[in-house]
Amino acid sequence: MTLIFLNRYFHPDHSATSQMLSDLAFGLSARGYDVRVIASRQRYDAPEARLPARATIDGVAIHRVWTSHFGRGKLIGRAVDYATFYVSAALMLWWLARAGDIIIAKTDPPMLSVVVAPIARWRGARLVNWLQDLFPEVAEAVGLDRHQAPSFVYDALRVLRNWSLRSAAMSVALGDRMAERLAALGVAPDRVSIIQNWADGVLIKPVVPKNNPLRHEWGLDGKFVVGYSGNLGRAHDYHTLLDAITRVESATPDSSEIRWLFVGGGALHSAFAGELRARGLKSVLFKPYQPRHLLAQSLSAADVHLVHLKPELEGLIVPSKFYGIAAAGRPTIFVGDGDGEIARIIRRHDLGYVVNEGDGRELAARVLALTRDPALCREIGARARQACEKKFEQQIAIERWEALLAGLPN
Structure with missing residues (x-):
């Protein structure tokens, strides 16, 4: 039995879907599985990149297919990149797949399962949908439908997507809210499995401030640092953060030693930076995405982190x-739906705070309270690490995937 994964990005790319896939593919390969990956030759932040068409890394056979390379800057160019990946990946999958194989399709590009499902059926393989998001609902929630296509197009896409979900041997949801969405779409409960995303607790460990080279290099010694790591995109709304930063900077004397650290990029990055300049806010520091081997230092550079998701995207993204x-x-301070997936986890394990989107006053108050009580901040952080080791660790997730694969219906 061969496992064939499909996703537009794979190692050494640093994007979230790539890192999750890379962890699982290499982890299953190490446990004796025959693992193959179909991906593009691009990198998330470098569409001009040309990764090798064929490679074997840690036992994983990587098949990188040709795509156009317009990148993420314009939606039309991105759509062309998607379309060329669909065609190239489908041809490669037809060539690779055999009866009895398990095909695991992720959701970058969107609707990938619609392309994969008929090939899996024709080849006698079993399809597992690994759902990092639900499209076209995500596009509708962030407003792309108003600019890209009439509603009947999205209705047609939904029909095709629902067929691919119902025809799969299993669909893997990232949490309870997403599983609830799948049930509402008519996916049978015995064809849905919840496996959360995870972290590599060996790679990412707490680094105390005095031993953190990045914190020193970035001039953060002696500061209380509020971090935001990763993509700041259409699934997010920075106005709550902007309001909180404004309030904290106007507060005294706490604001003089508080810094807001944004590591990464995204579609809203430039607009957010422009708003900060327009308001004359000085406490924000921007840094680019950090390589994987520096994640422990990068994430540990902050004393508390922000996570945000628009409430209308709950159940569609985690x-x-x-x-x-x-x-x-x-x-973690989560900004969004008070009953969201991450909000539930935070409350269940007491790992931080939940702030409603739009409530900059409350966000500023939570930040200022933590600056005044560093012992509480460290105590919550210790609980977060314990929760990771017991529930969110990479090896735990790989074991769950092994159990899922072993129990798939024929």
Whole structure:
């Protein structure tokens, strides 16, 4: 039996879907599985990249297919990149797949399962949908439907997507809210499995401030640092963060030693930076994505982290950055739906705070309270690390995937 994964990005790319896939593919290969990956030759932040068409890394056979390379800057170019990946990946999958294989399709690009499902059926393979998001609902929630296509197009896409979900041997959801969405779409409960995303607790460990080279290099020694790591994109709304930063900077004397650290990029990154300049806010520091081997230092550079998701996206997306934050032993302040997936986890395990989107006053108050009680901040961080080791660790997730694969219906 061969496992064939499909996703647009794979190792050494640093994007969230790539890192999750890389962890699982290499982990299953190490446990004796025959693992193959179909991906593009691009990198998330470098569409001009040309990774090798064929490679074998740690036992995983990687098949990188040709795509156009317009990148993420314009939606039309991105759509062309998607389309060329669909065609190239489908041809490669037809060539690789055999009866009895298990095909695991992720959701980058969107609707990938619609392309994969008929090939899996024709080849006698079993399909597992690994759902990092639900499209086209995500596009509708962030407003892309108003600019890209009439409603009947999205209705047609939904029909095709639902067929691919119902025809799969299993669909893997990232949490309870997403599983609830799948049930509402008519996916049978015995064809849905919940496996959360995870963090590599060996790679990402808490680094104390005095031993953190990045914190020193970035001029953060002696500061209380509020971190935001990863993508700041259409699934997020920075206005709550902007309001909180404004309030904290106007507060005295706490604001003089508080820094807001944004590591990463995204579609809203430039607009957010422009708003900060327009308001004359000086306490925010921007840094680019950090390589994987520096994640422990990067995540540990903050004393507390922010995680945000628009409430209308609950059940469609789960911010995977939360799990790395927990591995780094840091509290999380979640901004979004008070009954969201991450909000539920935070409350269940007492790992930080939940703030409603739009409530900058409350967010500022939570930040200022933690600056005044560093012992509480460390205590919450210690609980986060413990929760990671017991519930969110990479090896735990791989074991759950092994059990799922072993129990798939024929």
